[in-house]
Amino acid sequence: xxxxxxxxxxxxxxxxxxxxxxxxxxxxxxxxxxxxxxxxxxxxxxxxxxxxxxxxxxxxxxxxxxxxxxxxxxxxxxxxxxxxxxxxxxxxxxxxxxxxxxxxxxxxxxxxxxxxxxxxxxxxxxxxxxxxxxxxxxxxxxxxxxxxxxxxxxxxxxxxxxxxxxxxxxxxxxxxxxxxxxxxxxxxxxxxxxxxxxxxxxxxxxxxxxxxxxxxxxxxxxxxxxxxxxxxxxxxxxxxxxxxxxxxxxxxxxxxxxxxxxxxxxxxxxxxxxxxxxxxxxxxxxxxxxxxxxxxxxxxxxxxxxxxxxxxxxxxxxxxxxxxxxxxxxxxx
Amino acid sequence: xxxxxxxxxxxxxxxxxxxxxxxxxxxxxxxxxxxxxxxxxxxxxxxxxxxxxxxxxxxxxxxxxxxxxxxxxxxxxxxxxxxxxxxxxxxxxxxxxxxxxxxxxxxxxxxxxxxxxxxxxxxxxxxxxxxxxxxxxxxxxxxxxxxxxxxxxxxxxxxxxxxxxxxxxxxxxxxxxxxxxxxxxxxxxxxxxxxxxxxxxxxxxxxxxxxxxxxxxxxxxxxx
Numbered sequence: 001x002x003x004x005x006x007x008x009x010x011x012x013x014x015x016x017x018x019x020x021x022x023x024x025x026x027x028x029x030x031x032x033x034x035x036x037x038x039x040x041x042x043x044x045x046x047x048x049x050x051x052x053x054x055x056x057x058x059x060x061x062x063x064x065x066x067x068x069x070x071x072x073x074x075x076x077x078x079x080x081x082x083x084x085x086x087x088x089x090x091x092x093x094x095x096x097x098x099x100x101x102x103x104x105x106x107x108x109x110x111x112x113x114x115x116x117x118x119x120x121x122x123x124x125x126x127x128x129x130x131x132x133x134x135x136x137x138x139x140x141x142x143x144x145x146x147x148x149x150x151x152x153x154x155x156x157x158x159x160x161x162x163x164x165x166x167x168x169x170x171x172x173x174x175x176x177x178x179x180x181x182x183x184x185x186x187x188x189x190x191x192x193x194x195x196x197x198x199x200x201x202x203x204x205x206x207x208x209x210x211x212x213x214x215x216x217x218x219x220x221x222x223x224x225x226x227x228x229x230x231x232x233x234x235x236x237x238x239x240x241x242x243x244x245x246x247x248x249x250x251x252x253x254x255x256x257x258x259x260x261x262x263x264x265x266x267x268x269x270x271x272x273x274x275x276x277x278x279x280x281x282x283x284x285x286x287x288x289x290x291x292x293x294x295x296x297x298x299x300x301x302x303x304x305x306x307x308x309x310x311x312x313x314x315x316x317x318x319x320x321x322x323x324x325x326x327x328x329x330x331x332x333x
Numbered sequence: 334x335x336x337x338x339x340x341x342x343x344x345x346x347x348x349x350x351x352x353x354x355x356x357x358x359x360x361x362x363x364x365x366x367x368x369x370x371x372x373x374x375x376x377x378x379x380x381x382x383x384x385x386x387x388x389x390x391x392x393x394x395x396x397x398x399x400x401x402x403x404x405x406x407x408x409x410x411x412x413x414x415x416x417x418x419x420x421x422x423x424x425x426x427x428x429x430x431x432x433x434x435x436x437x438x439x440x441x442x443x444x445x446x447x448x449x450x451x452x453x454x455x456x457x458x459x460x461x462x463x464x465x466x467x468x469x470x471x472x473x474x475x476x477x478x479x480x481x482x483x484x485x486x487x488x489x490x491x492x493x494x495x496x497x498x499x500x501x502x503x504x505x506x507x508x509x510x511x512x513x514x515x516x517x518x519x520x521x522x523x524x525x526x527x528x529x530x531x532x533x534x535x536x537x538x539x540x541x542x543x544x545x546x547x548x549x550x551x552x553x554x555x556x557x
Contacts, residue, residue: 246408
């Protein structure tokens with residue numbers, strides 16, 4: 001009689017129905033083999049489908065690639081900027097300009113005393129005469145300087161603090177300014193600290209940008225796969241009529257999604273690396289002008305691989321969302 | 334095999350397509366389903382295919398109530414049924430061979446068995462030489478036969494046909510009926526929905542007649 005009421009998981013009783021028909025039952029091994037065969041052919045098919053409309057496919061890939069390349073590229077620039085500032089950060093120093101009343105001997109003594117301060121790594125005393133000589137050498141204004149009746153430059157003690165943490169430096173600067181004989185204590189690393197804050201802000205902005213653009217990638221894929229599903233509506237209905245399960249119907253679209261994600265990721269890597277090559281020579285020139293040895297670092301293998309994986313997963317997720325939305329609506333009628 | 338128990342179907346627009354229909358089709362039994370257009374033939378086939386669900390009563394397949402099936406069970410159940418559609422329902426983006434192979438790919442056959450079965454089915458309907466063609470290039474009758482090959486390729490327990498001879502000349506119709514009879518002889522239950530009274534009169538099979546959704550005649554009821 002009727003199936004047990006409430007037993008939702010009734011297995012279909014095919015054994016007795018196959019009576020008479022010279023039927024070979026499909027073994028488990030054959031099933032798994034053909035399962036992988038199906039995956040293979042579906043994967044191949046989804047690649048071929050991209051070639052059917054190459055321009056449309058390429059445009060979609062380009063949109064995905066740009067959306068992935070933008071945050072990745074900004075991330076790279078930030079990373080490189082951080083490398084630059086880290087190099088400068090270590091050189092935070094406080095210049096103490098001494099008053100005219102302090103002579104050379106007193107200045108050196110003050111420098112030696114300060115060296116014993118717990119927060120100070122070392123000090124360097126530059127006398128008025130040394131300062132003048134250095135200034136003449138660097139500026140090339142020797143004749144102008146020798147025309148002056150007296151040396152206008154003060155003696156300077158350069159203090160190298162043990163840390164370059166902003167709060168620490170500010171406190172130390174305040175203490176040193178109160179030392180007798182010190183006219184002015186100037187923190188030379190202020191602009192580096194500012195740059196550092198700007199970079200921190202930049203990181204936040206890149207983070208927000210990345211989230212926004214990742215969502216954009218997801219939406220592009222959801223939309224593209226949604227259109228693909230609409231285009232293959234007839235086929236879905238027919239396969240359902242001959243007994244396709246949801247996972248069978250879903251499979252080709254998931255592969256297409258992964259393909260879009262992965263392809264977009266590859267294209268994004270090309271864009272980023274092309275950008276780096278384009279920037280490399282002017283950056284080297286700039287670094288040379290500052291007498292610095294610096295070259296742009298790229299994404300590297302791990303980050304590139306990570307980008308591809310994330311892109312492919314985004315494709316899969318987007319396809320899954322699209323399929324979930326459309327699949328139940330498309331039923332035979 | 335398949336049993337209708339007091340089955341009624343009312344569509345959401347209020348139309349009563351089937352009223353209190355009961356019959357039992359046995360394994361190996363061959364039957365015609367007829368009636369004027371709008372009598373409920375299509376609805377009856379849709380209820381068997383689980384495209385629609387009964388509003389009242391039960392449709393039972395091998396002791397299992399179709400109303401209890403979840404989505405996965407519906408898919409597995411449809412693999413036991415071969416259906417020939419009036420509008421063929423073929424895919425025009427692939428060859429005849431691939432169309433016929435579709436149910437086997439879905440059921441998970443390996444390529445070796447698949448090729449053998451597809452060619453056997455195409456041979457039965459006389460289209461073996463056209464396996465590499467696109468169905469678009471075939472005549473209406475040939476497309477119909479591709480649909481039949483696809484319906485039988487998975488050796489279904491129940492074969493349904495909606496106007497299977499509609500596009501065929503009498504000779505071809507007879508050939509197709511031969512194929513259906515062969516299947517019924519090996520235990521497949523066959524139900525053919527048709528307007529073609531001449532065709533029905535030529536054979537001595539069970540006849541179910543629908544009128545305004547009611548089963549008004551069942552020539553096989555006495556035998557059960």
